[in-house]
Amino acid sequence: MKIKAFGANASHLPLEPMTITRRLPGEDDVQISIDYCGVCHSDLHQVRSEWAGTLYPCVPGHEIVGRVTAVGGHVSKFNVGDLVGVGCIVDSCKHCHECIDDQENYCDHMVGTYNGPTHDALGHTLGGYAEQIVVDERYVLRISHPQEQLAAVAPLLCAGITTYSPLRHWHAGPGKKVGIVGIGGLGHMGIKLAHAMGAHVVAFTTSESKRDAAKALGADEVVVSKNADEMAKHLQSLDLIVNTVAAPHDLDAFLSLLKRDGTMTLVGAPATNHPSPNAFNLIMKRRSLAGSMIGGIRETQEMLDFCAEHNIVSDIELIRADEINTAYERMLKGDVKYRFVIDNATLAR
Ligand code: NAP
Ligand code: ZN
Numbered sequence: 093m094k095i096k097a098f099g100a101n102a103s104h105l106p107l108e109p110m111t112i113t114r115r116l117p118g119e120d121d122v123q124i125s126i127d128y129c130g131v132c133h134s135d136l137h138q139v140r141s142e143w144a145g146t147l148y149p150c151v152p153g154h155e156i157v158g159r160v161t162a163v164g165g166h167v168s169k170f171n172v173g174d175l176v177g178v179g180c181i182v183d184s185c186k187h188c189h190e191c192i193d194d195q196e197n198y199c200d201h202m203v204g205t206y207n208g209p210t211h212d213a214l215g216h217t218l219g220g221y222a223e224q225i226v227v228d229e230r231y232v233l234r235i236s237h238p239q240e241q242l243a244a245v246a247p248l249l250c251a252g253i254t255t256y257s258p259l260r261h262w263h264a265g266p267g268k269k270v271g272i273v274g275i276g277g278l279g280h281m282g283i284k285l286a287h288a289m290g291a292h293v294v295a296f297t298t299s300e301s302k303r304d305a306a307k308a309l310g311a312d313e314v315v316v317s318k319n320a321d322e323m324a325k326h327l328q329s330l331d332l333i334v335n336t337v338a339a340p341h342d343l344d345a346f347l348s349l350l351k352r353d354g355t356m357t358l359v360g361a362p363a364t365n366h367p368s369p370n371a372f373n374l375i376m377k378r379r380s381l382a383g384s385m386i387g388g389i390r391e392t393q394e395m396l397d398f399c400a401e402h403n404i405v406s407d408i409e410l411i412r413a414d415e416i417n418t419a420y421e422r423m424l425k426g427d428v429k430y431r432f433v434i435d436n437a438t439l440a441r
Contacts, residue, residue: 121228134154155220156205184199203217247433264286317346332355339362
């Protein structure tokens with residue numbers, strides 16, 4: 093089936109309208125008419141080939157929300173008309189240790205929503221900057237937020253789960269002091285989620301202009317990380333830091349804020365490496381430097397239900413599909429509060 097989409101034909105070219113082909117729904121598939129798609133910094137990394145191995149044409153987008161328009165004969169969890177979401181994963185091997193453990197995000201054969209291997213036309217997956225998508229029901233999420241919040245729910249499918257999963261894994265909650273570094277799409281969700289889990293939240297930003305906004309998002313304290321004296325006030329005091337920064341930077345400045353046995357987990361995935369941290373900064377207080385990648389499907393559903401229960405959505409700026417190239421430039425400058433979301437109805441115009 094031919095549908096309209098927005099994507100790029102090469103790393104140096106802007107995104108442009110294009111026509112792509114989707115498969116007809118198979119027995120286990122759900123066909124979804126996409127209403128909105130969030131714009132993740134990973135989309136920009138991938139489409140500009142900042143990470144190795146981008147396949148073209150590249151249609152990004154893995155923060156997908158919409159409505160079911162058809163289901164295959166074996167589909168049991170979804171009906172036509174249901175509000176659903178699709179995040180970063182559209183397939184995995186389904187039988188390895190990770191898949192059985194509901195950690196498909198760590199399956200060696202996980203298929204990304206874009207740029208992953210597929211039997212469908214073209215041979216690689218194409219994402220949510222498109223009118224429609226067809227996905228195996230195992231990787232489709234149920235949305236219970238009110239329909240009018242749908243656009244602001246979209247970013248939960250990546251920014252939400254990518255911060256929720258490490259917060260849960262490292263037990264953010266009452267009595268814990270949690271730092272969130274970088275107040276962009278991921279970071280602003282990290283603040284909201286850590287706050288809702290009951291942690292004491294410290295937001296770290298390079299942008300003086302986000303000081304008040306971070307408090308409004310739920311931060312108990314805000315630190316402009318360029319100011320050494322502000323940083324020094326938090327030395328050896330944090331249990332957990334979730335670092336979302338999309339560019340290489342000095343990790344030692346943050347590691348030294350962890351208390352004994354504290355952990356800093358990297359979720360930001362810059363195109364080039366961070367400078368290596370000082371070993372003594374880890375050794376002296378038995379600190380850990382870790383990483384975390386999105387979250388499994390079961391945990392993504394748990395996160396969506398948690399957000400619906402706590403009335404949590406993303407703070408968004410809705411854009412037309414043809415504004416995507418400008419949105420990328422603004423995202424690079426940190427000029428978005430806090431997530432661009434494409435109104436996919438504008439693809440048809
Ligand atoms: P974003 O909206 O652009 O936010 C990144 C934030 O980092 C910026 O708003 C900025 O916040 C801070 N920052 C500080 N210095 C920066 C610099 N030199 N360049 C860019 N940002 C800087 O990005 P995002 O969508 O939240 O994604 C963040 C990173 O996470 C990306 O690398 C993305 O690929 C990665 N990611 C990883 C996963 C995973 O599974 N691990 C999932 C999704 C995304 P302040 O103004 O507050 O300093
Ligand atoms: Zn993402």
